Amino acid sequence: MSKQITFNVEVRERIGKGGAREARRNGMVPGVLYGGGDDPVAISLKKNEVIKAINTGQFLSSTAQLVHDGKKQLVIPQAIQLHPVTDQPEHVDLFRVKKDQIITVEVTVNFLNEEESPGIKKGAALNVVRHAVELNVRADSIPDSLDADLTGLDIGDNVKISNIKLPDGAEPTITDRDFTIASIVGRGIAADTEEDEGAPEAGEVEAINQSNDDAE
Numbered sequence: 001m002s003k004q005i006t007f008n009v010e011v012r013e014r015i016g017k018g019g020a021r022e023a024r025r026n027g028m029v030p031g032v033l034y035g036g037g038d039d040p041v042a043i044s045l046k047k048n049e050v051i052k053a054i055n056t057g058q059f060l061s062s063t064a065q066l067v068h069d070g071k072k073q074l075v076i077p078q079a080i081q082l083h084p085v086t087d088q089p090e091h092v093d094l095f096r097v098k099k100d101q102i103i104t105v106e107v108t109v110n111f112l113n114e115e116e117s118p119g120i121k122k123g124a125a126l127n128v129v130r131h132a133v134e135l136n137v138r139a140d141s142i143p144d145s146l147d148a149d150l151t152g153l154d155i156g157d158n159v160k161i162s163n164i165k166l167p168d169g170a171e172p173t174i175t176d177r178d179f180t181i182a183s184i185v186g187r188g189i190a191a192d193t194e195e196d197e198g199a200p201e202a203g204e205v206e207a208i209n210q211s212n213d214d215a216e
Contacts, residue, residue, distance in 0.1 A: 005053045005064035012042040029089045036096030050089045061105045063139050074099055099140035104173060106132040108145045109181060116151040119184035124155045127183045137170035148181055158183045
């Protein structure tokens with residue numbers, strides 16, 4: 001697992017659009033902290049820390065540590081709004097979690113050792129069915145990625161979820177079948193995948209896309 005993201009935050013006294021605009025003028029990113037059985041709290045995050053977190057590529061699939069007045073709170077980012085022109089962060093929604101809490105996240109799949117696949121050596125192609133897998137996993141055990149080893153795979157062979165090592169206690173949200181992650185297929189041959197592999201998975205993590213006017 002990578003080094004945990006840390007946000008040093010301030011509690012915003014002003015809420016609504018005026019408070020959010022003031023935070024942005026001061027080089028901060030307005031946000032809202034939800035969940036954990038407590039009331040929502042309007043916060044401001046340091047812009048450089050938010051940008052650094054976004055650049056990790058794992059902003060919405062890893063936990064972060066909030067620090068305020070020396071107190072720490074484990075959270076998972078739920079959504080981020082970017083400026084439509086500059087792509088600068090405009091607002092962040094964060095959700096309180098406990099380290100042993102089971103949460104649902106999407107984890108990217110890395111495909112390793114293509115050069116060790118007899119099928120690919122023959123000119124076959126790697127047909128990726130799932131670039132990411134949705135897992136139920138402890139908040140303190142979210143992996144950076146999942147590794148799919150292609151060593152020894154020939155044309156017609158598949159990588160199944162059962163072929164991938166998961167963190168202790170983690171399981172995919174799809175539990176009724178050993179679903180396909182990728183296949184080795186001959187050039188020009190359609191991949192033999194499950195009927196619904198291209199459809200969104202049930203239980204997909206829902207980003208908070210509602211208007212933040214009231215929360216801000």
